[in-house]
Amino acid sequence: MIVQKYGGTSVGSPERIKNVVRRVAKYNALGHQIIVVVSAMSGETNRLIGLAKEMQAQPDPRELDMVVSTGEQVTVGLVSMGLMQEGLKAKSYTGAQVKIITDSAFTKARILSIDEQNIRADLANGYVVVVAGFQGIDKEGNITTLGRGGSDTTGVAIAAALHADECQIYTDVDGVYTTDPRVVPEARRLKTITFEEMLEMASLGSKVLQIRAVEFAGKYKVKLRVLSSFEEEGDGTLITFEEDEKMEQAIISGIAFNRDEAKITVRGVPDKPGIAYQILGPISEANVDVDMIIQNVGVDGSTDFSFTVHRNEFDKAMDILKNQVQNHIGARNVVGDNKTAKVSVVGVGMRSHVGIASKMFRTLAEEGINIQMISTSEIKISVVIDEKYLELAVRVLHKAFDLDLDQEPA
């Protein structure tokens, strides 16, 4: 049993949907049971959001989900029709019809449960089941969406619920690369990558897979494979649970980056318990996602607290801090910069190797790139830099860590 998820570009036109249909038919002929999860046709979601914005300056989230969720609903119907035209039995489902129950956080809902009974019955009866990605319903029956890229999450969640053998994510790239090939032409495809690395790569902006999908896959041990929907051959990149021997050879798997990072610093914060919560609580209540968080050792009972948010939420976050937080906690002031970018080196190998950080910092220093913030985890080191140096930083790090070399890096 295979779940195949196709993104918006893969189903962007009737002709492209026919390619998807042929691929599904091929797998079906091999005796696999197949669940197809699809996104909206490329451009459709933006078209719908555009209409919404013509009606309401800040579209109501519930109504926006009502409108936007139609994109996938159209695709599932079209894919089913295409499969029937090829002589297969097919049946489409909206998120509501599968009963993909989510919370009520419109436009960024989280899946709570999936009722896989209908799908299982259809598969047993020889149907290819086609499910709308990106959407669900809350307990009151309101239509919700999982946020951009949520179709990946739908695919993995369904694979988990059905204990599918593999969840294949078809996209417009043929796998996970050592970095974005548009920035570094020498970037190479990884045959395998661990879940942990993938999590770091995805969250740091590689954009091949939505981070929540990877989390889901890791949590439920779903075998995940990223493949190109435009190439007939190729095994893509398999996302594995175990670190095999080969991985130990490569210290760094890739260079991830994120252009859309904005940094905010609350200066002169009293260095006492509860301050971090008092700063980030209101931010979180406003549904602003926070990425890096940095707080250094305080001096004279006062410290600076910094964090990064998505650039689109910079104004909102600054507004909250200046008007609700600053005086309340007795901070000196709030400063920010939305012209920053984040670059990270990622690799499970760095656990057992020293010197990765110093090599990274030296490489950047040699190019005159100032590091504004640093954050580390077990398998990655991230730095915030001026966005104008982003491409340069990625290229020099890719080279410094030998990712350009024509060997199997992971």
Place this chain on the structure above:
Amino acid sequence: MIVQKYGGTSVGSPERIKNVVRRVAKYNALGHQIIVVVSAMSGETNRLIGLAKEMQAQPDPRELDMVVSTGEQVTVGLVSMGLMQEGLKAKSYTGAQVKIITDSAFTKARILSIDEQNIRADLANGYVVVVAGFQGIDKEGNITTLGRGGSDTTGVAIAAALHADECQIYTDVDGVYTTDPRVVPEARRLKTITFEEMLEMASLGSKVLQIRAVEFAGKYKVKLRVLSSFEEEGDGTLITFEEDEKMEQAIISGIAFNRDEAKITVRGVPDKPGIAYQILGPISEANVDVDMIIQNVGVDGSTDFSFTVHRNEFDKAMDILKNQVQNHIGARNVVGDNKTAKVSVVGVGMRSHVGIASKMFRTLAEEGINIQMISTSEIKISVVIDEKYLELAVRVLHKAFDLDLDQEPA
């Protein structure tokens, strides 16, 4: 409490939706509780059907409903957003969310029940409720559509379920006319028309309202009004239950017609019980709607059986008759003509007036128009003629029955 139904042209663009919003806001300011029922934006349903046909030569009905029903879903979200932008409280519902339960006749489903509890609660809380027309779900949770024009039916059905004071159908015409003004420029708007007349007018092709909507309205005594969505003023045409005095003065309310009529005759049918069923049973099972049915007195134990169908279903009906019916019942042959049209004179006044039929037939004869079939009811007389004479027939009948005169005809 008022139900306002807006058709595809009325919500054809964000600008037009804003007009709808302003009208709803105006009624809301007067203290009315309002339920808005909307169609898909004009052109959208055809766009979706076009996509479907690119995928499958004969789109699967279940999948077609899945795809096409998104049209209204987009509109309800946009209308709600527009209302909120104007400061009103608004909430949208799909057919499934209202629980408009239908049978499973995809693409032409019939409403079985409506659960109005959620709507009632929202109205009590000050919301304008916006409901997707044209759609429902069957008992298995499959999305169904009511067929073209089904949004009218949704509007009336909701008005009936909620015991609304009036169901206003906004369309691109400002009421019901004595005949189509595009054919007869002298056609005039009727201030009132009876349900019976409206039923005959609608089914015979006036196309202002879907016939099922009028049936529903009559059955549940819903006060129905047809209005223009493009004019600020005007009372449109009220569809009444009672024949008042004025109606007695006018014998004929209007001339209805239908271009899309195809006639079929089964010749040499044995004149014995059960034959009509044996002919129409298979037609009905294939979901082909039959309009006029004519069977004359038989001669020598044999008769001819004629009926009309929509032109689009002519080939399908002919095929069924030739391959399944003709030999089975021992008929001589099956002949048909899809270049025909139907013209009818309609009016409750004709009950008490003689000579309407002869006046109609004489008027047509004077223009050399041959009558191919005749069918009558209490309040209408219909004839099938060669389609090339259609406009001529409508014009001369409109004049012959004094409908051109500048007096209140109904």
